[in-house]
Amino acid sequence: MTRRSRSGRKLWDTLSKIATRNVRDAQRTVTRSAIRSAVKQGEAMSKAAQRVLSGVASPVPPPVSRGGGRWEEGSWGLGPLVQRRYRLFIPPGASASRPAPLLVLLHGCGQDSASFAACTRAAALARSAGCVVLMPEQSSQANAQRCWNWFRSPARVAAEASLLMAIVEHICEHRPVRPDSVFVLGLSAGGAMALTLGLRYPDRFVAVGSHSGAAPYSASNAAQAARVMHGKGQPDLHAARLQLAGRSPPPLLLLHGDADPVVAFDNALASAALWQQLLPQAPVPAPPRRVQRGQRRPYRVHGWSSEGRPYIRLVRIEGLAHAWSGGPSSQAFSDPSGPDALRIAWPFFMQCLAARAMPRRARKLAGLA
The missing domain is CATH 1.20.5 (Single alpha-helices involved in coiled-coils or other helix-helix interfaces)
Incomplete structure (x- = not known):
């Protein structure tokens, strides 16, 4: 080679x-x-x-305690075969000798108690306000999307409301809670169920609230619920009066976005109208006001009082879709650009608590009349 x-x-x-x-x-x-x-x-x-x-759109790990207070988990209900899980946050300082008010938060469809805790930042509110927060959790067996069943037959709705009330009473009896200072607020399906609880158990709640929820007593099946959510239904006034049995409903807070494509804003108007019809005398309206804090979405506040007490507060959040106002961007059904929903709700709840404890003349002097 x-x-x-x-x-x-x-x-x-x-x-x-x-x-x-x-x-x-x-x-x-x-x-x-x-x-x-x-x-x-x-x-x-x-x-x-x-x-x-x-059935959870944005699953998250169980919440952990940071900055004081503690999370607890449990289950309770109407017996060993009819129970629901719940999460409970107890803030620093709450004890048997120093019981705290109780805020019940009901999640919406596609959520559980852990994701709703993240969505609402409930622990932060509980620490600053000194309240206990109870978050019952719907099971996927009771509803595949984890919706509270506000739109089922009257018997089914009554059973689920009784189940939730059993959990509330259990917490009031066994945790450092003031049983005369209980509030309930829910999102979407949880909002409709919160108002249902207020109509069924008006003496047990100082005030009730709905965030982006459908009007209660307006549907008994899924087809009717779809119509109601699109603003094409009205609450059953007769059914609501039967539940109240001559009692007055507790004060009502409504938070709703005016750009909600899932549950139309008309539902908030329908719920406010229902509460007005349930009083023997028409409540007194207050001049509406517009509020904006920083760069967050502005909102309009409409209020009505009855016998010198705050009775209805309707908060219309401009441009908000079907989402918890002020929640983190990491969660579904949450809009960080909105005003903090709990920071709006809690002062109203405290105002209702203070007004209930005051004689009528004192309420006038305090400017609550």
């Missing part, structure tokens, strides 16, 4: 080795990329499967 041919063969061998190495490196890169893609796809599929199986 000539020198030239040996030199050419050596060059060919070198090029072949380089080509082989490049192919091997490329194959490794492709393989690693495929593995990463498969892992990511598997994680996404796992999260999607988790959402489907749990």
Whole structure:
């Protein structure tokens, strides 16, 4: 073999080795990329499967206590076969000798108590306001989307309301809670159920509230519920009066976005009208006012009083869709650009508590009349 041919063969061998190495490196890169893609796809599929199986749109780990106070978990109900889980936050300082007011928060469809705790930032409110927060949790067996069943038959609605009330009474009896200072506020389906509780148990709640919820006693099946949510139904005034049995409903707070495509704002108007019709004398309206804090969405406040006490407060949040106002962006059904819903609700609840304890003349002097 000539020198030239040996030199050419050596060059060919070198090029072949380089080509082989490049192919091997490329194959490794492709393989690693495929593995990463498969892992990511598997994680996404796992999260999607988790959402489907749990009925929770934005699953989160159980809440942990930071900055004082403690989270507890439990279950209670109408017996061993009819129970619901709940989460309870007890703020620093609450004890048997120093019981605190109780705020019951009812989540919406596609949520559980953990995701709703993250959505509402309930622990932060509880620490600053010094209240206990109770968050019952709907089971996926009772409703595949974890909705509270405000739109079922009267018997089914009554059973679920009784179940929730049993949990509330259990907490009032066994935790550092003032049983005469109980409030309930819910989102979407939880809002409709909160108002249902207020009409069924008006003596047990200082005030009730609904955030983006449908009008109560307005549907007895899914088809009717869909119409109501689109603003094409009205509450059953007769049914509400039967539940009250001559009692007055507790004061009402309504928070609702005027751009809600899921539950039309008309539901808030219908609920306010229902509460007005349930009094023997028409409540007195107050001049509306517009509020905006910083860069958050502005909102309009409409109020009515009865016998010198705050009776209805309707908060219309401009541009808000079907979402908890002021919640974190990481959660479904949450809008961080809105005003903080709990920071709006709690002062109204405290005003109702103070007004109830005052004689009528004192309420006038305090400017609550």
